[in-house]
Each structure stands twice: as structure tokens, then as C-alpha cells.
Amino acid sequence: MNNIVIVIPSLDPDKRLIDLLISIRKKETDKISIILIDDGSSAEYAHFFDEARKKYDAIILRHKENMGKGAAIKTAIRYFLKEMPDKDGIVTIDSDGQHRFDDVVNCVNVFNGNPGSLVLGVRKFGKEVPFRSRFGNELTSKLLRIFSGISISDTQTGLRVIPRDFCSLLLKTNGERFEFEMNMLYSAREHNIPIIEKSISTVYLDGNKSSHFRVIHDSLLIYSSFIRFSLSSLVSFLIDVGIFAFFMFAYSSRSFLTITFASFLARFCSSVFNYSINQKIVFEGKSSHSISKYYLLVVFQVFVSSYFVTFLHDVSDLNTVFIKIIVDFILFFFSFYIQKRLIFRSE
Structure with missing residues (x-):
């Protein structure tokens, strides 16, 4: 001792x-x-x-x-x-x-x-x-x-x-x-x-x-990073879904190509806000190349989201915006883990 x-x-x-x-x-x-x-x-x-x-x-x-x-x-x-x-x-x-x-x-x-x-x-x-x-x-x-x-x-x-x-x-x-x-x-x-x-x-x-x-x-302090991430993701999510919904309203096609294009455009707009907030406020990380890793995650998520939105729409004929909300909510937890552990991890 x-x-x-x-x-x-x-x-x-x-x-x-x-x-x-x-x-x-x-x-x-x-x-x-x-x-x-x-x-x-x-x-x-x-x-x-x-x-x-x-x-x-x-x-x-x-x-x-x-x-x-x-x-x-x-x-x-x-x-x-x-x-x-x-x-x-x-x-x-x-x-x-x-x-x-x-x-x-x-x-x-x-x-x-x-x-x-x-x-x-x-x-x-x-x-x-x-x-x-x-x-x-x-x-x-x-x-x-x-x-x-x-x-x-x-x-x-x-x-x-x-x-x-x-x-x-x-x-x-x-x-x-x-x-x-x-x-x-x-x-x-x-x-x-x-x-x-x-x-x-x-x-x-x-x-x-x-x-x-x-x-x-x-308790708020203990869960602070998760709470900040949730708020940041909520605002980004509203931007994302708003733009996606506009394109689904403007175009009648529900093909994988149309959904993927709308998803990429919506995610690009929301990701500019989301990356800035997460990097500076949520995780306060000093990891190098965080922006390149972040957008690799964005691209991966867009393809996964687009695939499941298209698949579920084809098999259920549910509203695509509603399906996207469900799919992206599930991907939210995956995104938090990846960003905290790999993208904004301090070196």
C-alpha cells in the first residue's frame, strides 16, 4: 500500500x-x-x-x-x-x-x-x-x-x-x-x-x-456529449428530412436512383451544419483528417439509408419520408458510436 x-x-x-x-x-x-x-x-x-x-x-x-x-x-x-x-x-x-x-x-x-x-x-x-x-x-x-x-x-x-x-x-x-x-x-x-x-x-x-x-x-453533465449530439442530430435531421421531403414532393419517381440523389443532396446540406457543430461543440475532438472520415461515414450512411428506404417502400408501399425517418433514427445510434470512437477521437 x-x-x-x-x-x-x-x-x-x-x-x-x-x-x-x-x-x-x-x-x-x-x-x-x-x-x-x-x-x-x-x-x-x-x-x-x-x-x-x-x-x-x-x-x-x-x-x-x-x-x-x-x-x-x-x-x-x-x-x-x-x-x-x-x-x-x-x-x-x-x-x-x-x-x-x-x-x-x-x-x-x-x-x-x-x-x-x-x-x-x-x-x-x-x-x-x-x-x-x-x-x-x-x-x-x-x-x-x-x-x-x-x-x-x-x-x-x-x-x-x-x-x-x-x-x-x-x-x-x-x-x-x-x-x-x-x-x-x-x-x-x-x-x-x-x-x-x-x-x-x-x-x-x-x-x-x-x-x-x-x-x-x-446527470445532464454526465450525459452531456450524448445530449449535445442528440440536439445537433435533431437539427440536422430536420434539415435533411425537409430537403428530402421537398424532392419527393417535386418528383413522382420512387426509384433507387431518385431516392439516392435526393438523399445525397439533403445529407450534403445538413452535414455541413452537423460536422461543424459536432467537431467544435459536441466531441471537441482534435483528430486529424476528421472531415474526410466524417464524409466517408456520410456517404456510407446515405447508401445504407437509400437502400433500405427503397426496399421498404417497394415491399410495403409506405410513405418514403416516413420510412426515411425510421431508418435514419436507427442509424443515429450507429453514427454516434462511430463519430465518438473514430472520427472525433482526440489524438
Whole structure:
């Protein structure tokens, strides 16, 4: 354990923070470095941080105002990289007593057996887990699996062992609040950092009332890239369908050639808008040749869309515009995955 630094972000803590530090100091076999981040706590909580420093030898890093869990972890990482060159990584844990020291040790042991890996202490989500935590984790796990191919049972765990080399990369990862932990998983995938899960105890105290997670606001941040992509795609979709519908109204032919021509013209007009928004706002990617890769995807999608619109119109005689809406909606999810993973992926 002495090759790892414990990092504890904290906002307005209570006695459970001190109990956690007592547990660590009692059970440690060698002295463990502890970095405690005061993320803009009110003055009335200052005595907890003072006690942590004086009695339990914790290094206290302070934010003058609340900046978020992600920002707190990044502050600890900067200190760790600069001041602790002999350590192999950090392990982040929550300050409210949800993470047992024995589980921390087990996760670090897994890390020591798999150096360079990101180790997640994952919980089991039974009926005893508060609904908002269970629902939020299940939703993010499914979205992560669909759009990145990463299969993780607990995307929101705060117990993570992070290797030193990955720490440097995380300073460039987007997110200052709870969304940082989700973006960390995307970043691990992008940089080929192995992710290993280790089962830990599931502890929720008082229905998890101590959590500073703001259900609506922080959920929007966690799903921000998908939400921005959806809005961008919706506007592009309306442009696309509008132009396509105009051509279907103007021409009576419903041949594959006519549908393909109308689809290409409509998609070209909508793609100019869509590429600009996705490149600058949605994915914020710096990938080279993104425009050429993007338009290869556009061409592929147009042919696939045109084929299925023509085929379904021939076999069902449904309205072509209606069929196009259904087909393109299905292709929407395929497009999100390709753009995030291949086209706008930061190098």
C-alpha cells in the first residue's frame, strides 16, 4: 500500500471523515500518504480538516470555492505528480465512509498485480441500494456499453486505483464535477488503459443522503456529449428530412436512383451544419483528417439509408419520408458510436 497515495475529495464533511482516517491509520501496516481536498467547504467544517492534518497527518489541499469532484481529483493529481515522484499511483475514495479500508487494500493488491491498469471497486446493486443510485448506475452502464463498447457494472464508483501515467492524461480529460468519473472511463478506452473490476462492499448510509450529487444537473453533465449530439442530430435531421421531403414532393419517381440523389443532396446540406457543430461543440475532438472520415461515414450512411428506404417502400408501399425517418433514427445510434470512437477521437 505504501506505493499508492490515498486521495479523498471532500465537501462539508462530518465525523465520518474522521472515522475513515482513524480506520486507515489503525489498519495500515506501513505509513500511507493521504491527500485530502477541501473542495470549498464552509468555515464551520474547517475543524474537520484541521484535525485530519494534525492528528492523522493528512495533506490538505484547499479550493476557495466549490469546484466539483473532478476538479478536486485533478488538484490532487497535480500535487501527486509534482511532489511524490516515487509513488506508482493514487486511489480515490469518498469521505463519507462508503469505502472500507479492507476494500481499498484489495483493490490496490489487484493494481499491484496488474500495473498500468485502472482498477474499479465495483458494488452490487440490489434492492437495498437507494433507487436514484441504482437507476443512475444502470442507465450509465447501458449507455456506456452501447456507445463505447465498455462493459462495466458500476460506472459511478468513487473507489478507483489510477496508475501514475494515466494520471497525467487525466489532467487533460474534460469534466470538473461528477461527469469527470464517466469521462475517465472514456479516456481509459481511448488511451488503451486496461480496466479491471474488483467487487467491494456495498455501503449506503442514511439512504446516501450525504451525497452531493445533484440528480438533474449532474446527470445532464454526465450525459452531456450524448445530449449535445442528440440536439445537433435533431437539427440536422430536420434539415435533411425537409430537403428530402421537398424532392419527393417535386418528383413522382420512387426509384433507387431518385431516392439516392435526393438523399445525397439533403445529407450534403445538413452535414455541413452537423460536422461543424459536432467537431467544435459536441466531441471537441482534435483528430486529424476528421472531415474526410466524417464524409466517408456520410456517404456510407446515405447508401445504407437509400437502400433500405427503397426496399421498404417497394415491399410495403409506405410513405418514403416516413420510412426515411425510421431508418435514419436507427442509424443515429450507429453514427454516434462511430463519430465518438473514430472520427472525433482526440489524438
